[in-house]
Amino acid sequence: xxxxxxxxxxxxxxxxxxxxxxxxxxxxxxxxxxxxxxxxxxxxxxxxxxxxxxxxxxxxxxxxxxxxxxxxxxxxxxxxxxxxxxxxxxxxxxxxxxxxxxxxxxxxxxxxxxxxxxxxxxxxxxxxxxxxxxxxxxxxxxxxxxx
Numbered sequence: 001x002x003x004x005x006x007x008x009x010x011x012x013x014x015x016x017x018x019x020x021x022x023x024x025x026x027x028x029x030x031x032x033x034x035x036x037x038x039x040x041x042x043x044x045x046x047x048x049x050x051x052x053x054x055x056x057x058x059x060x061x062x063x064x065x066x067x068x069x070x071x072x073x074x075x076x077x078x079x080x081x082x083x084x085x086x087x088x089x090x091x092x093x094x095x096x097x098x099x100x101x102x103x104x105x106x107x108x109x110x111x112x113x114x115x116x117x118x119x120x121x122x123x124x125x126x127x128x129x130x131x132x133x134x135x136x137x138x139x140x141x142x143x144x145x146x147x
Contacts (some may be wrong), residue, residue: 019041089123106129
């Protein structure tokens with residue numbers, strides 16, 4: 001499975017959630033300049049993504065996923081409510097990934113609540129997650145091995 005295929009699978013599943021309005025990929029600073037303010041809650045996949053080539057058969061992609069919702073400015077009660085709701089959305093997304101994609105292994109799941117002060121006032125959860133996938137490429141097809 002390629003990295004792009006993994007991201008597209010996560011995106012399709014995230015957008016099928018009844019609360020999720022948008023899915024973005026990018027660096028954290030891009031949240032402030034995106035047009036996401038019209039589309040919350042959002043799942044955000046942060047780049048860069050780390051890849052560990054475990055052995056000849058598998059690799060592990062580690063990334064941060066965010067579930068974010070708009071919260072009221074200077075309202076900690078609303079921020080906690082939104083962070084709690086987004087934690088549930090993230091948990092449901094991770095369970096759906098684990099259930100739907102049997103060829104993807106999930107591990108090292110760690111999440112924490114957060115508030116972002118960019119152009120929007122956001123609350124939610126960031127989850128660091130590792131996806132174990134197969135290494136299906138055959139390098140011999142890409143190289144002239146007669147040297």
